[in-house]
Amino acid sequence: MDLFDPPGTLLPIPIEDGALALMARLPLPYSTEEVFARLRAETPWRQDSIVLFGKRHLQPRLTAWYGDASYTYSGLRLDPLPWTPLLAALRKAVEHACGRRFNSVLLNYYRNERDSMGMHSDDEPELGPEPAIASLSFGATRSFILRHKYNKRTLKLELDDGSLLLMSGMLQSYWLHGIHKATRSLGERINLTFRYIA
Numbered sequence: 001m002d003l004f005d006p007p008g009t010l011l012p013i014p015i016e017d018g019a020l021a022l023m024a025r026l027p028l029p030y031s032t033e034e035v036f037a038r039l040r041a042e043t044p045w046r047q048d049s050i051v052l053f054g055k056r057h058l059q060p061r062l063t064a065w066y067g068d069a070s071y072t073y074s075g076l077r078l079d080p081l082p083w084t085p086l087l088a089a090l091r092k093a094v095e096h097a098c099g100r101r102f103n104s105v106l107l108n109y110y111r112n113e114r115d116s117m118g119m120h121s122d123d124e125p126e127l128g129p130e131p132a133i134a135s136l137s138f139g140a141t142r143s144f145i146l147r148h149k150y151n152k153r154t155l156k157l158e159l160d161d162g163s164l165l166l167m168s169g170m171l172q173s174y175w176l177h178g179i180h181k182a183t184r185s186l187g188e189r190i191n192l193t194f195r196y197i198a
Helices: 032-042 085-098
Strands: 011-013 019-023 049-052 055-058 062-067 071-073 076-078 104-110 117-120 133-139 142-148 154-159 164-168 175-179 189-195
Touching: 032 085, 032 133, 032 189, 049 076, 085 104, 085 133, 085 164, 085 189
Parallel strands: none
Antiparallel strands: 011 019, 019 164, 049 055, 062 104, 071 076, 104 189, 117 175, 133 164, 133 189, 142 154, 142 175
């Protein structure tokens, strides 16, 4: 990122077989601390179990699903909660920054360094062949890992408080992404992944 790029600029990250862009800090009408505190307090967090390789496991984080459509992944069906005023404001800011429409959002609450997200692609049929996924982060910085499905190349991005990452193009067809557990102590993080369900 160039020293002279303002924090509210979505900058492309060079990557093969897909498109990535990162904004250091999404302009919002609230402080990131206020957004984090409200999301943590106002969200009805749940810890669901998912099916991986035929076995049921508790997800190593808390989640909530909001929006206009249901969503199914790893044997788990999510029926949406209605948009809150805060989430609607965040969606508007994300749509403005990305130039895209989103009708659903998955919230992930990482309570500490032991919470994680396994390597996966957001390639469910209802997302379409080239889905755009906008990932907005609040709280502790976590390392976001991308690994190419075929040549095994990896890319690591540090997602800071207030940052916005846009994944688009053929990225979900060619890359896996996730958040690993960490060995050092880390604070809480809330991540919102906005998407469009057809």
